[in-house]
Amino acid sequence: MKHAKDEMKASAAKTVIKAAAPSYIGCWLNCCTVGCVVHTLDNAEFIIPEEKRPQIKAAVAQYKAL
Numbered sequence: 001m002k003h004a005k006d007e008m009k010a011s012a013a014k015t016v017i018k019a020a021a022p023s024y025i026g027c028w029l030n031c032c033t034v035g036c037v038v039h040t041l042d043n044a045e046f047i048i049p050e051e052k053r054p055q056i057k058a059a060v061a062q063y064k065a066l
Contacts, residue, residue, distance in 0.1 A: 017056070025048070038059075041060055
C-alpha cells in the first residue's frame, strides 16, 4: 500500500513540475528521482523563473504534505 501511495505522490509531483518548470528542469525527471528534483527545487528556487515560482512552491509543499 505504501508503494502505491509513493507512486501516486511521485506522479502528481512529476506532472506539476513538467507543466510549471522550464524545460531544463523538467528534463531532470528523466535521470533523477522525483524526490531529488523536489528537494533541489525547494533549496535552489533561484533557478526557477520568478513567474513560475508560486506554482513550483505549491507543488513542493503539496509533495511534502503527502
